[in-house]
Amino acid sequence: MDNIATTTLYRPVGPKELALIEASGFTKFPPRLLQQPIFYPVMNEEYAVQIARDWNVPASGSGYVTKFEVRSDYVSKFRVENVGGEIHNELWVPADELEEFNNNIVGKIVVTQSFGTAK
Numbered sequence: 001m002d003n004i005a006t007t008t009l010y011r012p013v014g015p016k017e018l019a020l021i022e023a024s025g026f027t028k029f030p031p032r033l034l035q036q037p038i039f040y041p042v043m044n045e046e047y048a049v050q051i052a053r054d055w056n057v058p059a060s061g062s063g064y065v066t067k068f069e070v071r072s073d074y075v076s077k078f079r080v081e082n083v084g085g086e087i088h089n090e091l092w093v094p095a096d097e098l099e100e101f102n103n104n105i106v107g108k109i110v111v112t113q114s115f116g117t118a119k
Contacts (some may be wrong), residue, residue: 006069006106007076009041009091010048014060018111021066026109028102032095039098041068043080043089045112053115062116066109074104 011029013021020030032039042048048065056063078091093101 004106005072007072009043009068009070009075010045010112011041011066011068011109012048012051012056013064013066014056015062015064016060018064018066021109028105029098029109031098037095039093039095039101040081040090041070041093043091044087047087047089049113049115052113057116060116062114064111064115065113067112068109069106070101071104071106074101 017030021028024030029039042051045065045067052063052065075091078093080089081092082089
């Protein structure tokens with residue numbers, strides 16, 4: 001089990017999503033809402049910080065950067081999408097595949113940074 005190749009991903013979240021992640025024991029991301037057809041983890045922490053700080057804080061008062069590992073053989077099926085500048089790379093995972101995505105997370109989801117009002 002220790003020799004599993006993994007890819008490090010990041011996910012900026014607000015306080016509500018963080019509470020749901022915490023409720024899972026930091027093992028999975030919650031299902032997407034109806035108006036959220038895509039789950040998009042990002043490829044680097046710098047981009048995740050931008051979203052957590054610049055989007056989540058104004059929208060909800062706080063933002064968090066989560067970091068997690070996913071099996072590389074699984075995550076390789078998703079194309080990296082660039083949505084702006086050089087660091088703005090993310091994966092677009094269809095919402096109906098999120099359960100399978102969660103099943104391919106190795107280890108725990110960890111919070112690496114927080115912005116705004118403390119949880």
